[in-house]
Amino acid sequence: AGSFQDAGVIQCAYNLNFPLHVVPASSAQCPAWSAFSVSSPAVVLETAEDRPEAVVVRLYEAHGSTVVAWLQTSLPVKEAMLCDLLERPAAQGRLLLEQQGVRLSFTPFRVLSILLVLRQ
Secondary structure, three states: OOOHHHHOHHHHHHHHHOOOOOOOOOOOOOOOOOOEEEOOOOEEEEEEEEEOOEEEEEEEEOOOOOEEEEEEEOOOEEEEEEEOOOOOEEEEEEEOOEOOEEEEEEOOOOEEEEEEEEOO
16 A cells, blocks of 8 residues: 555565575574664665675665665774775765764665775
8 A cells, every 4th residue: 555665665575586594503592683774764775795894885765765864884884985886986985984874865766885994
C-alpha cells in the first residue's frame, strides 16, 4: 500500500536477491555488530570494498529525493573523502568526521563513493 518508498520495496528486493546465509558457529553468545549504518532509508549502502589501509563505500539515493544522511561506522577512521567512480580521491572532496559520522548530501539517484582511510 502507498508509494514504493512507504512499502519498503527496495529493502524487500535486497532481501529477496541477497538473502542472509546461516553458517554453523559456536554456541557462545555474540553481541550484534554492524560495520556501517546510514541514517536515511532513502540512501542505500551498496558496497564496501577493502583496500590496503582503507575502505571504499559506495552509496546511492534510491527514492528520487534530495536528502542529507549520516554515514556511521564502527571502524577506526582517521580520514574520509569523496572519490570518483574509479575510486580516485576528489580534489576538494575531504569530508569532516563528526560525532554523528560523515554528513552526506544527495540529490535524486546520486551515487557517492567515499574513501575511508583507517588508523593503523
